[in-house]
Amino acid sequence: MPQLLENPLEYLLNLLNTQTGRIIIGLAGVPGSGKTTLTQTWEAQINLLEGVEAAKALSMDGFHLSKAQLRQMPDPDRAFARRGVHWTFDAAGFNQKVRELKITDSQQSVFWPGFEHEIGDPVPDAIEVPPTCRLVLIEGLYLLYREGAWQALEGAFAEIWYLDTPLETSIARLVARHQQAWGFTEAQARQRVESNDNINALLVESTRARADWLVA
Template sequence: MDVTALDHLARRARALAETGGRRVLGIAGPPGAGKSTLAARLADRLDGLAVLVPMDGFHLAQAELERLGRAGRKGAPDTFDAAGYAALLVRLRAAEPGTTVYAPAFDRTLEEPVAGSVPVPPEVPLVITEGNYLLHDEGPWSAVLPLLDEAWYLDLAPTRRVPRLVARHVHFGKSEEQARRWVNDSDEANARLVERGRGRAHLVVRGE
């Protein structure tokens, strides 16, 4: 994303942070669109006014996915604790003086969620959260969008996303063949589901 576009988004996020009280900005989009990168760059530009809380911290643990028979679909909507994520957003919106809220994160080297990884102090006015299903409207995911003051959809063409996803899976241990099969069978199926929520976003951002 060029500097001009990032500057514009940072100004919009800063304006949200400066409205008073705690605000939550959500960045949704398909796998590989660059959500975590954009969210981190925005947080860096806001000079302490924002904390990044990823949705991926609510992945179910691998052992639980295996127990449920869902390990082969890791990343699908029912492989997350969606209700737990929504409950955290409720708590984050109601910042309590003197109370730091701790959010989970996802460790890609372990391929596991890690509790208590992200401290959110009460004085920070903006929480930036990112993930695939912030605009999803089925089951417990439907509770998420009403908890966001703004929801952005990061759009990136599959010709750019797919090679990035394959490279990511290879980097974290899959063979090239395994990575391509996982992207085709899992990630792109999830991407089609995520795209259905595009029209519910307040802003569509063109990725690069």
């Protein structure tokens, strides 16, 4: 069972100062656990101490299948209703891009897809990871999942951590997020969470034991 990492920032800084080459750290966790906020905070703190663009925080969101791709699935209605489940992501593309980050030499930038929430679709090559970046922090739901195409992620990261946020806290955040983003009533938002996000969360929770460290 993974142990709690008491001072993640100090740990990351030590990696930067003791290892050569680019270091890729993953942060898994359930929907609404705070992965994006935490990785962006670490990015800002590290760059303040080590220099601009020493670290870069990235998200798996850019590897959502597009709405056009979901419409081509055998059951498009189910695909849209379950968007965010592991089979609505481009696992192979994600693995390829992570490994590109890992092997690219210090003379080249790597371009990472973003996700435009206003249109609900990924945006190719939206984010530049410059040659100066030595620490990449990637957050996502399924970094520790190892079924199907996700098996190929084995060995792609230096370490993968798990953000150990209580499920009740994550659910409350998701309800508020759905209300704000989609104009849902609280009842509608809770129904969306129960029919999709919570199912995904249970799968993600089942991967927790594979993490190198827990963070809170």
